[in-house]
Amino acid sequence: MSRPLGAIVDALGGQLVGNPSLEILRLAPLATATSCELSFVAQARYASQIATTAAGALIVPPALQEAAAARGACVVSEDPYLYFARLTQWWRAQHEPAELASIHPSAHIDPSAVIGEGVSIGAGAVVGPGAHIGAGTRIGPHCVLARGASVGAGSLLYARVSIGERCAVGARAILHPGVVIGADGFGFAPHRGEWVKIEQLGAVRIGDDVEIGANTCIDRGALDDTVIGNGVKLDNLIQIGHNVRIGDHTAMAGCVGVAGTAVIGAHCSVGGGAIILGHLSLADRVNISAATVVTRSIHQPGLYTGMFPIDDNAAWEKNAASLKQLNRLRERVRALEQRNDTDKNRTS
Amino acid sequence: MSRPLGAIVDALGGQLVGNPSLEILRLAPLATATSCELSFVAQARYASQIATTAAGALIVPPALQEAAAARGACVVSEDPYLYFARLTQWWRAQHEPAELASIHPSAHIDPSAVIGEGVSIGAGAVVGPGAHIGAGTRIGPHCVLARGASVGAGSLLYARVSIGERCAVGARAILHPGVVIGADGFGFAPHRGEWVKIEQLGAVRIGDDVEIGANTCIDRGALDDTVIGNGVKLDNLIQIGHNVRIGDHTAMAGCVGVAGTAVIGAHCSVGGGAIILGHLSLADRVNISAATVVTRSIHQPGLYTGMFPIDDNAAWEKNAASLKQLNRLRERVRALEQRNDTDKNRTS
């Protein structure tokens, strides 16, 4: 199902240089694109790739217009990567089969639930008492919305997403399979060597335009709510503890763990596998590298890192053994310095 | 739905100082509590917070009774945090809508399964041949209990929990959505560059009063069973490998991974994101810090840690580069020391 290049520019803007009736069969990466495929060059510094790609057409920044036009059709855009993002959205919409909204007969919907216009609900899904589903939202098969849960308009829940009691998800959310919103936070009081459960009476409140990856979990608060801001993007297999607050437009890569009551600013990023301890805060625009452990609050924007550098195993073994003596080594250096100073005093 | 302060003390004990008919609308954290809310001060060292909170009433230790009573109603308890934990349980029970036990008509229950008194089973749940469900247990929608699986009395399984063949969960368990008990352990014999599967013939046995967080996985044993003790608390997204044994009342925070055949003592704690390698053992009362990798057995109680300290990225880069030369640095220090000693001998 191809589309003419002109139709793309009609829909998304940009300046077309070349033949508008060129048929685009697929979007493709620069390195592997063929003559019926459209690709993009994000920045002028990738100019050299223009010469080698076989793409039928390119999205390029103004600085590369001349070079791109010299080899074939191109679309000139101030921000080719953004243009490409919007193009993928348009492309998907063009190719997705139109589906009429429908409630599967095997879905279990409590009579007290409020279902908006044009809502789709998949096979076996359970919508509890007092739950709300906004207009145009699609609920995948086997999703469970517990009592009083709500999902805003225009959202997409893939298969088997769980939204716990009283938890609220905003508009235009995308929740991937296996997401669990509103499981109990991890709270216990110690008593004679055993753990007494602290019931988690709060809920989860999630803003608009949030995307949450497969099997990611966001726990409900102990007393107050766990709060996720607008535009937050969470990748797969992330754990968000109770009473965490995440500011608007913060993004986290896969396998991140955020412990309870951490407060994370807006426009932050957290790399894959990072761990953020509880009861601390990160300012806006803090970036945490992958696999880094955040053990204290961070008050200044910037990039923060802490990971052991990879090495061949034999070298690592030696350095790791030395690391366990590092404080002692520092004392030995201090002793050498003091002795040198003494010698110097004696000889001077 | 408020409750008078007197009703709380009637139910949970403690010494009431103040007006028993004061209506409590909500339990709240000290910092944000308002005049119709009840909060707690866990320890005498938080005494200063009594002056600033707007809470309508406070749970306090005896040492703080005077200060608390001076500002309003209070409940005096030897262990306010424990009191608070029990209060959350009572509060939840008071507010939870009473639900009659019921088997959803869309549940699939094998005729040979044994279902106790007062059991609830949710929509679409599957209960296999020979499975046992103890009295009063609630099985959420889309849970799957395979052939011969069992869950003890008074347990609560949220949506889509899987209990594999012959695996047994004890009484009063709480299993959150997406939990997988009894997937195959990860076992293969290498053969000519390929992997030959070792069928996992053991099962999983879980004690009483265990809570398991969302999407956490506990694998079945290869030959013997994987065994989880009484009162163990596991947070979300934890992986427990085959043949692991976890002692009573041990707690693990989110994203922990425990490799096969590790033996973990009783009353241990494991911080979030820690990794425990296989075929090792931890004594009772061992505490592992977050993000720490346990590479050897630990025989003494205590707190153990290993994580790279976070720093601004530029500082980290320099220190990490130096770390890859650390063993060489140690040799250089040794050379300096030897030379100093030689010099000393020469000059003395």
Added chain:
Amino acid sequence: MSRPLGAIVDALGGQLVGNPSLEILRLAPLATATSCELSFVAQARYASQIATTAAGALIVPPALQEAAAARGACVVSEDPYLYFARLTQWWRAQHEPAELASIHPSAHIDPSAVIGEGVSIGAGAVVGPGAHIGAGTRIGPHCVLARGASVGAGSLLYARVSIGERCAVGARAILHPGVVIGADGFGFAPHRGEWVKIEQLGAVRIGDDVEIGANTCIDRGALDDTVIGNGVKLDNLIQIGHNVRIGDHTAMAGCVGVAGTAVIGAHCSVGGGAIILGHLSLADRVNISAATVVTRSIHQPGLYTGMFPIDDNAAWEKNAASLKQLNRLRERVRALEQRNDTDKNRTS
């Protein structure tokens, strides 16, 4: 349900020394095996264990035949561990109740789906338009195969596995509960402090003989596909980002995270909790230790490691504090060396 030792050797080969009618009740680990149980000694260096085990019979390498026969029945095999792996498969097949292929009446199968011979489909499973299921494959309850998804012949999907649109799984796959194949990769273009979604137009292609652990996620590619080779074994709770390529027969332990566009060779192994960053490549036969962060491409086979060594917390605190001054320490050592050299020049 016991089996005579002779039946085992008839089925799996090896040289039987001893009584073929000895009834074997169970396979068991060497340390706990009793007189009606069969165990194995993998290698000659474990010879000492032969003297202490109470096992009724042993699988041993030729070098241990004499010692093993001196104490009772044994089966001699060139590779006892491989023999044991195959024995577990045979044993399971002997004991598993025969189940006729059946499509559960509550499964939802689109009329355009293509279902092979002898396929079983569990309760509530959803098979979308144009999906393909190969002969003899078993689909567990609540699995969802989206439009155009396919699973090869002889595969086993446990409960609630999701296979996204157009994603393909090969023959003889084993997918454990909660696996998510083909959720969207994590791709966004930044725009004025917000994130614009890049629709993920690729799919996931998985080879034959692949096993994927519980709650593991493999994202679909952005433009091209994410590709998993033949014979790959992935443990539980692993995250594979978009456009990752994993070579044949590579194995990864639990909790591993692989970021987008990483290319991993064949016959590699990755230890539990390791993180592999994106846009890099690992050669064939690269082994990554547990909890190691791979931050750069690795071109040579071998074992690579990077993890902070565990220590008692007090020692760790001192060494970690020194680590934050390590580059400075190196400069101090250099200063000492230079001064020593100067002194030497002066005195010589």
